[in-house]
Amino acid sequence: MSNVQFDSLKFRYPFRKHQEMILQSFKNEQLKSKGGPLHFHVVAPPGAGKTIVGLECVIRLQVPAVIICPNTAIQGQWIDKFDLFIPEDSNINKDDIIGSNPNSLKPINVFTYQVLSIPDNDTDSYRSVSENMWAESISESLGIAKEEALDRIHKMREKNLAEYNKELSKYTKKLRNSVFEGSGGDFLKILHPNTRELIKKLKEMGVKTVVFDECHHLKNYWAVVMREIIKEIDAKNIIGLTATPPSSDEGESYECYTALLGEIDFQLPTPAVVKDGMLSPYQDLVYFCIPTQEELKFIEETHERYKKLIEKFDKKDCDFYNWIEKRIVERKLVSGEKQAWTKFINSRPGFAAAGVKYLIKNGCKLPWDITVTEDMYNEMSVEDWCYLIEDYALHKLKVSDSEEDKVLYEDIKLALRSLGFILTEKGIRNHNSPVDRVLAYSRSKLLAVKDIIKEEMLSMGDKLRVAVITDFEISNALSLKKVNNVLDEESGGAVSVLKELVADPEIDKLNPIMVTAKNLLCDDDIAEKYVEIGNKWAKENSLDIKLEVQPGVEGLFCAIAGSGRDWNSKTAVLFTTYLLEEGVTKCLIGTRGLFSEGWDSIALNTLIDLSTATTFASVNQLRGRSIRKNEKEPRKLANNWDVVCIAPGLERGYNDLERLLKKHKQFYGICEDGRIQQGIDHVDAALSFGETKIMQEGIQSINARMLKKLRQREEVYNAWKIGEPFLNIEVGCCELRMSKPCKIKTAGLMKKEFGTLGRKLKLGVACGIGSIGAIMMAAAGMTFGPFGTLPVLAAGVLMGVKSVTDIRGFWKYGNDLFMGRPAIDTITDISKCLFYALKECGFISRDLYERKITVTERADGSLRVYLEASKEDSQTFAASLAEILAPIEDQRYAVQRYEEKMPEGTFERLNCMIGWGLNKSNPQLVCYHPLPSLFNHKEKALVFKKHWNRYVSPGDIVYLKGEEGKKIVENYGRVNFFGAKKQLSNIWM
Structure with a gap:
């Protein structure tokens, strides 16, 4: 394809501002590369038009390209969007430029990751690569040439097959693990012959640009294979597009990802696309609830041993205090020397900080060689106690010959286990906590969902379209036997939500429908209508689907059974979404697996998240479902709800809240003052400053504010200022909450204000003196008759009133400006x-x-x-x-x-x-x-x-x-x- 053909391609419409920003960044990277290798890594939310931007970048580079996607649906979107770059009334044939056929390459090719990474199961391929790995190992350890090592291996294969197979199996196993874990290996040799042939054709075609769409999938195996393909075809331009880059917490997966794509070159947060008018604005809301009485009783009982333990340790006159004081203050090494505080805290930061907190709490006057940071003045958390208890149990009790210490050690193990901690030789470790499960799947959350939906119904009326997202259809909470009498098999699952909603006469009017990978359940009121519309929809779309109603439970809902070649969870979701758009149902209930990445509903305006997902990728994909533009509702504003269950006053009673903080940590949202801020602060200011110990009064006030905000869609929409200019910059901010009053500055810095105060004082005093003088003169002149004294008396009274007014003004000015300085x-x-x-x-x-x-x-x-x-x-x-x-x-x-x-x-x-x-x-x-x-x-x-x-x-x-x-x-x-x-x-x- 010649440059002339590239030059004739142009996007038909003006780029949005945020797209122009991305393309300007791309241009800057081009200038920096000076014609050499170019890497461009873009992060932008779903709906930002990344496909359009990607095609524009490919056209600007003017060299053959391959675009790689995670599935065929997205592959088709790239080819469809290319139409927008062909000028109207031109004679350019799209099929000559872009295609997805591996047997007929075009200047721009669109393939899936799967097509380019199919492994070959041929034993000879694995054996050849394994022998090379073996030879490299011998060469490195014995210092001989690789060829000599290979010759030795081949002789062993001929003459001592048993030993050969034994040694080779080590490297074959390593290779297979590396293939599926992405840790290294000569991958091209183990790819399917058809895949290797396709890579060869790409190289011969002169492909120099590779675009990775949804590149967050490039972890482990795919990442390593793609890296080898880039090397093989000698690609110079690498472009990565994603909405959800992996976190550095993901270890090797993150390293594979960044090794391929490098650091992020341009990041566009969701608010930029909202302000540009391509996504609907939104507000993040939270509704708090408290466990049911039965659940709360269970949680309190699990805390009993732990609370007794803390009561025993949280005082100055005990062995535990003496041990911690010795460890923190004396810090003796095995040699007997005192370890410097800097080295100590760097080597054991968690223990050091917890120890200082504990000693401060118990009134210990710390020596000045210990550096106390501000966070060490905070209340002790359960994690802080774990650091201290771990050290005391392992280094004091476990090595003691005292029977009393051995008993205490066992008591500690039992107390910790009840809260979800295990004390091992390597320290305290987290394990599945029954408390965490009870909070995550509490029945009180179902009541909270009902409260939210009822308020949304009052606010939105027939326009309401709500989705409730859960982790499971039927909760696996029973995997923990300890919660057997508290949670049932449906706790926290989609089925329990459906049952609760259809049993409520008001919410039942929304005709709720539940869709999961296994079942489709709907409100009995629309079951027949659902089937009728479904069969008609299937026929109109040429789908082999037949639906029929099956009896439900208690007559409240029915199961829909589907059959036919095209009936599966995907078509069930497509059809149910169609019903939501049309308003046949106004409430969908489903699992995160089905209703996150890849699912869209432009009518959806309320999302209630009951899932426990906290990773950036999962949360970002889920939040993106409710903010698609709806041309029928141009001023649509989405309410995104989290439901959080807390047990006030109990150490592990705030686990669900901590999940919420983690979930919002990386996300931007609009605050009550219209500013767009990252983190939990944008949900409610009361949740800022690490406030994780909210009591019942706080819950009620936050819920009241949330329900008020729910009804303020118009005001919040206006606060977003859609269409107004933005800089797309992240500004560092310091937030402060002052618990002590600020006093006034010194007179030397407030000369103007002190001067004003002095003038008011002098004027008031002067009028007062004048008033007194006039009244005295009037009294003295009474002998001359009333006509001589009345004017003087009147003047004296007026000056007196003026004096009182001025003195009051003096007091108010001084009191307001100086005494109450904000x-x-x-x-x-x-x-x-x-x-x-x-x-x-x-x-x-x-x-x-x-x-x-x-x-x-x-x-x-x-x-x-x-x-x-x-x-x-x-x-x-x-x-x-x-x-x-x-x-x-x-x-x-x-x-x-x-x-x-x-x-x-x-x-x-x-x-x-x-x-x-x-x-x-x-x-x-x-x-x-x-x-x-x-x-x-x-x-x-x-x-x-x-x-x-x-x-x-x-x-x-x-x-x-x-x-x-x-x-x-x-x-x-x-x-x-x-x-x-x-x-x-x-x-x-």
Whole structure:
């Protein structure tokens, strides 16, 4: 295919803004490559038009290409979308340019991963490659040539077949494992002959561009095979497209993936595609519930042993305390030397942090050679206790000859097991917890689903289209015998949801339908209609399907039996989705396996997720189902619900909440103030700052807010500002929750305000004196008659009223401005200081302006602070702000903070304000703030001091490593002055 033909191909429509951004990034990568090898790895949500972008990239590269997809459906989409690149009224023949026939290659070829990776089961192929692996091993260990090693192996095969087979089996097994695990090997030789022939043709065709669609599938076997194919055909341009890249937590799979595709070059979050109008906006909501009485009783009983154990250990006068204090404070090595704290915490971070938490909790005064970080002031979690108990049990009790210690060791094992932990020689390990299962599949979640659906029905009426997603059709909760009397075989499954919904007269009006890989159950009200429409639909689509009704249970629902060549779970889902679109049913119930990747319903506007999935890929695919554009409902806004069951006050009672936090960790959503934020914060501000211990009152207030938000679809749609410009940048943000009041700044930094206060005071006093004088004159002049004294008396009264008004104004101004100064003002001052110091020192761009600082207050009173700048600059700013508000510990420099004295009583306040009005100020040193680590050099620290003195407070910097500094650390260290909780997050703009 000539370049002229490539040049004649052009997308018929304007690219969306987000597509233009991707293509601009691609152009930048082309320029960087300077005609050499090019890798372009794109992450964008489902519905972002990645196929269009991929085809445009192929056309721009102007060399033969192969596009590889996970299945034939997606393969067909690529070929169909190519029509949009052929100019109307042109004589270009599509079949001459793009195709999917391995026997007739085109300039652009579209194949599946399966076609290019079929293994050959031929024994000779495996034997040949295994012999090569064996020879390489001998060559490496004995230092002989590979050819000599192969010759030795062949002689063994001829003369000592038994030993040959014995040795060869080791490498054959290794090879087969590597094929299916993707850990290495000469793969091309073990591919099917037809596959090898296809690869040969691609090479001869001169294919230099390879596009991997849905490239998150490239893990293990596929990844390694594709890597070998790229080498074989000498491809220069590698393009990867996905919505769900694997996580670094996935170990070898992630390494295989990144070895092939490299780091992500362009990432487009879902909000960008929403703002661009290609996906519907959404809001993430959560509904909390509490286990049933029976379930709660079971959970409480599982905690009994553990609680008794903690009560025994959580005090100063016990053997456990003495052991932990010795391990944390003394830190003796086998040699008898004391281990440095840095080495100790680096080698055992979990144990070290838990030990410090425990000692602080029990009132231990820690030596200053122990660095206490802010998180060590948090409450102890069950995981913290496990770190400490593990050390105590294995290194103290298990090696003891005391019978009492042996009994305690066994008690610990039993207590931990009841909560889902096993104590082994290698430490404490997690195992399937009955508590976790009860929370995940609690019957109370069914009641929560009913509450949500009823509220959605009131809000949406006939427009409601809801899907409830579960893990299973019938829960496997019974695999744990310990929950046998609490959960039944249907707990948490799709069947239990259907039964609950059809039994409710109101929700039954939605005509719920359940579809799983095994069964199709529907509300008895529409069973006959379902079959009638289904058989008609099959006939219209030329499908060999016949449906019939089977009796159900208790007359509430019926089973639909299907037969025929084309009847399977796929066609069942397609047809049921058609019924949802048409409104025959308004409620689908199904499993995550069927209703995630590959399933779409443009009418769906409410998703209720009861599954336990937390991986990025699973959650992203599921969330994408409800946000497809619906032309019939142009202002569609999807409500995505999570249902979370917690047992307040119990250590393992928050497992379901922790799942929720993990689920939302990587996702962006819209907050109540219209900002788009990553993490759980966008669901509700009360869930931020690692709040995992929500009590019953908190549950009720969050649920009330969620049900209110449910009804605010129009307001939330407007808040998304669809169609307005966006930058597609991730901005670092520092969030703060202050538990102590902020006081006023010193008079020297508030000259204007103190001057205004003084003028109000002087005017009020002057009017008061004038009033008194006039009244006295009037009284003295009464002998001259009323006509001479009345004007003077009237003037005196008016001046008195004016004096009272002015004095009141003086009090109100002083009280409002100084006594009740909000935290947002103080944090704004600190932010300005930090901004100018970072800018002057060159730590952030010198082109930035003060107006790029944003400090806002959220609904719960917490503050959000960020710098509208590049990702790097904004993260530098946010992290540095968090450092300023941290307690003094082992930082290098600190700066003094002065404040005016804040009196408590009304008379004292008035007296104080009079003094301020008369320009009398008596600032007091209240604390020291650590300087961010970027200002560890003295000249940089002096720059910070200059701006601190200008915006925040007078005061000097102090070197904390000197003698004076050590005294300051002793007196002011480890104190959280504002009582501030801090967390770093990301805002998308």
